[in-house]
Amino acid sequence: MQEQYFVYILKCYDDAYFIGLSNDLLKDFKLHNEGVYEFTNIRTPVEMMYYEVIPSLPDAIKRQQQLRGWTRGKKKALIEQNFHKLQLLSQCQNMSHSKYKDFGSAQSSSIPQTTSITKSPSAPLRAGILGGGQLGRMLLQAAANYVVDTYVLENDENAPAAHLCHHFIKGDIKDFDTVYNFGKGLDALTIEIEAVNVEALEKLESEGVKIYPKPAIIKMIKNKVTQKEFYQQHNIPSPGFIITQNLEELKSHIGFLPAVHKIGQGGYDGKGVQVIRDEASIDKGFDAPSVLEKMVSIQKEIAVIVAMNDKGETAVYPATEMVFDPELNLLDYQVSPADLPETILEEAKSIALQLVKNFNSAGLFAIEMFVDKNNKVLVNESAPRVHNSGHHTIEASYCSQYDMLWRIMLGYPLGNTAAILPSAIVNLLGEEGHSGPAKYAGMDEVLSMNNTFVHLYGKTQTKPGRKMGHVTIMSADKTDLLNKVHRIKSTLKVIS
Template identity: 50%
Template structure:
């Protein structure tokens, strides 16, 4: 398995961290990405520029490879299906990516498999959304192509209907919740399944993307067990091979509801590179190559802070405050090889570790105040 020729569709920061993990095992990795300056470009032994959504490009990229995986869901499924039929090992499976690519189909999958999720209504356009004033407050989500907070609009009252997308989507009931949690599950072809510890995510109030997280989540053992079991059931229902990040709501009344899933390494697992015995990236390779899954034991409390481009700055990236971070014990910055910063662009992350949660939270505040990415 380790001698297989492996392809990654997508050369962004997730691909970069997959490559970094692959170096330890001398894996033969090929990367396809539309951006000639993608983060993977400078360290990938085999990099090809090309569209991830063009059938011919994806098919030609994969036809001489043994194993193909993704770091982004927006890829040409038909090409992956053709490659799978020809005997290529495509993980996650094209059938799984197809289910997850469209949030409308994804939500129906939860209902069909008796997996808990918030109430929702499928909508075809903006006019359709406006017929459901009694369902508010809710969130309108694009069926396809929403990513990192894009493709989601809060519809609190009928006055907000103009914000709804004029495309197929779903109107999801706004759930009063205590915390947003995530569990990353790994599953290999033999069905072996392992989870990482439950994390607690804190989202940016305006951008709807993770600003920082804590691991482990500060929840009761009973809630943790429930979150872990739901994540395992979800991965088993999809029969996924690889990683599945399961984002969850902990409601005010102690219920766990599935928000969304991602069939790949995920923002909620970045900290595992330093904080756990096996990182999510190494675990992904273990899973898709049919190897034994690694221990997910945590070395102690940890946190992850996303490094976002400062508002008002576009141009060559300048990282202010790096010396302060590097002078702080158990603070590990990871930068994504993105030469150009833009407002709120993900430019890197910082993993933070400590022996207790109180000191960890103080370090998170320090990191958030210490570093700025400007131009």
């Protein structure tokens, strides 16, 4: 059965009206009377006075908000259109507190009444974001400058983006029905993470919802096997690779080592990548379709963000350099523009641009690349969305990557990607040995430094290594920039 939503009016014990929204009317009604919900739990018993069936969630949310804004007299007038009640009661045998329960056996037409809410021409763009993490949060901060009605779909109601959107919908971004229902009343959708239900996005796309980027590109990128094949097919310089279906097959490629084994799908937080230096470590490989990639002698890791609009126009940001801690092998900080000769930067720019043109999709893309010890530029992977490597663009670029994506979705001209000043990013990670409510030590000192910008992601709980925020530092002087990076790293701590 097709998903449907109910916007309903309850009359509470103290005569107050409550406007609710549910996809399971009877269950919600029961829960209200069991005292589960905050407003009604001190006002039971409640009576079901009225409901509407609305086929899409965004429309249902709009209708709920509209009714919430109505006067009591107007709500009462709506309730008194008695024909709505009969249908409810025909489905409801168990509404013990309903004054209509004596009509419980009444039958009505089985066609639910639907209310379709049409968007007025001057209405804002209704845009949805799949995922509610920090990237979504920063995207919403940029949305506030435009006329956009924002919707976020995310399972965690305390996620960083949950409180900055106009409409937060709790739900699983990997579930077909949830994503489809979320998107079907919207004008445009984007993602802040690739692990989404692409089939639902494909259906939405076929029904006219604009998806940034195209679902076909998300699908191709989500699987490292198809992603690497795409680079190969389009002559994008990238490390040589072999596809392995299982561990047995991997063992037959000893001659290809040293290499990096990368699981096709389902890897997360670096857990889908294994370095296989020699035969002895081959058991660390994945027993699932994967890519066995030639080990690159990496000189630097960089990322180039490319924006493309619906007209196919492009804009490219200067490369960001990821600087790794050589001992911990963890990202230490980022610098932009990357510290590389102009010729290499030009090469990286041209490869990133060529790749995005081949994607043939509007959207924002971060292309992660290796510069090897022979100064050769190779594409490692792509992210079809706003990206960590572009955090600095909020302050350090004329047009941030977040602003850029809204310009694309709204059909406005692309922005200026030039850097205002060189910048660096220090990530704020939860300190070792600290778990629980987050506190920030050293904040005063960091905020007293010139041209440093603190971004906390609104996560109340810290744990070791959890990404809690970042600091952007801007300086025309490279030495000053790096001094500040190190000072911030040793000063600002996320503790509990």
